[in-house]
Amino acid sequence: AAGVIQSPRHLIKEKRETATLKCYPIPRHDTVYWYQQGPGQDPQFLISFYEKMQSDKGSIPDRFSAQQFSDYHSELNMSSLELGDSALYFCASSPGTGSSTDTQYFGPGTRLTVL
């Protein structure tokens, strides 16, 4: 079965640079979530999209922005990178049927290292 695809899997950037992470949800899933997992920490919700519109925001810094495109893939744009942005970034997708029991399926993550 198709899974959530994230690219790149690993990314190394310098401080103050920008980074773009991509997420391709499971086909026919119209809701995408982004999470950030710092070293030794649990995943923290950043932002979500439903039907190409921003749905909810969690603890996403103002330096970050994201969008969902017409083909439902999503991109997380990160500017003015800081050392503390080094983390594993997960994308998850769900069917978005409106059911409270919708399961979120996670991608393998993008490991961002800021030097």
Added chain:
Amino acid sequence: AQSVTQLGSHVSVSEGALVLLRCNYSSSVPPYLFWYVQYPNQGLQLLLKYTSAATLVKGINGFEAEFKKSETSFHLTKPSAHMSDAAEYFCAVTLFMDTGRRALTFGSGTRLQVQP
């Protein structure tokens, strides 16, 4: 607001022994609870979920969890540990947002070690 607390950041068991990973939740509405497993350098894989149907939920790899409302718990168990079960386990609860959409809020995770 919804939250989960995982008791014990590290659990070590012998191969073949019972696995018990503890999770307690707090929710002002009926919760939807999940257990995810994360192997080293990999993403989160769903083990099982509770969605207000049966209180005893069976998942993949022989894991199961029981929802106990009176104890606000959703502990994960497996009768006999295998070396391949060594991983980080996260309990999560649906976080209901103002828009009516949902995110997940996770516990701090429990690292399971399996000794030969």
